Amino acid sequence: MNRFPESAGVVVIGGGIIGTATAYYLAKAGFKDIVLLEKNAIASGSTGRCAGGIRQQWGTPMNVELSMKSVRMFETLEKELGFDFEYYQGGYLLLIRNESQMTQFEKNIALQNSYPGLHVELIKPQEIREVCNAINTDGLIGAAYCKTDGHANPMLANYAYAWAAQMLGAKIFTRAEVTGIDVTKEGGIKSVKTADGSTIKTARVVNAADGHAALIGKMVGLDLPIRSFRHQIMVTEPVAKILDPLVVDLAGNLYFRQTKHGSFVAGQSDKDEPEGFDMKSDYRFMLEVSSKLEKIMPALGNVKIVRQWAGLYGMTPDSQPIIGGVRDVEGYYQAIGFSGHGFMIAPITAKILSEIILHGEAKSADVSSLDLYRFAEGRTIKEPNVV
16 A cells, blocks of 8 residues: 555655755645655754754855844744754854965955844954863964854754644655656656655655755756765764854864763864765774864863764855756756755745745745856855855
């Protein structure tokens, strides 16, 4: 017997926070017959493997605007969803090590502070120690600091949206891999096929598969400019509270935060990482990150590493997402290619995508500049602050 419904008003592909939040906002708006398909488990992909940072310190207007709107939503989201996902506005410290960085950050901060309600400071090394006296400021010439940035538990936030969406009638299926999407001769969505041979008739599909988004795009004939790369993270045993903000060292290629339970989560990017879907951890990463972390936070020198893991960054050429429908396939929508910052702008992104599906246009923010066709038409603006 087919465990899936024969038809759906919309099929959302991907059980990360973008997919579950989109299902939630559609259901909240009264949309019926929502089916979400996740090939593994909820939060088993990029969302459940990320560090959970939520910042507004970006170098492009669109990312600043989306992140600000998302923070406003995060501030009341636990109450709205009825779920504690450890949201904490402990701030963000972006460390500055050289004059070239200083020039870029001065430009970024001028942009950020041009938005009413957002305040980002350029602070000196002694002021960094006032924010966290455990940070070794040797070699630092300053930092960018925003008190209203913060972090949350990404897995719990993902589950919160999934639970809330189901309470409103959305049907979520795990271990449900999508293997094909049928398109009509006229170029509209017809149905979705799953690995067990089932077919779900639908006129609307949402691609929220991020790291695997290009594979879903191919099913409807789209060549999406997204490449997937492994990104690793490690976590320590819990220690007494010594750090409020999430810290990013762009020049040193490191970021870290302390969780509610005391553990430190730390990660870095790898410019030599090959494209692909590898999510295995390696020993070199652990050695590099632990060494860097100890230099910046000497108090962690004897702290034990508990484990490490890896997830996927779905990267676009300009390190900004692709949001909305497409000209080529009616009924196909996407919110993909977040380049490492999908979690932090998930609430507003999902709300906007639900508006596009329901009303044919975004009402909460103008995301027309993040359409698929910007790459071919030369309308890209590179985001400089990707970790």
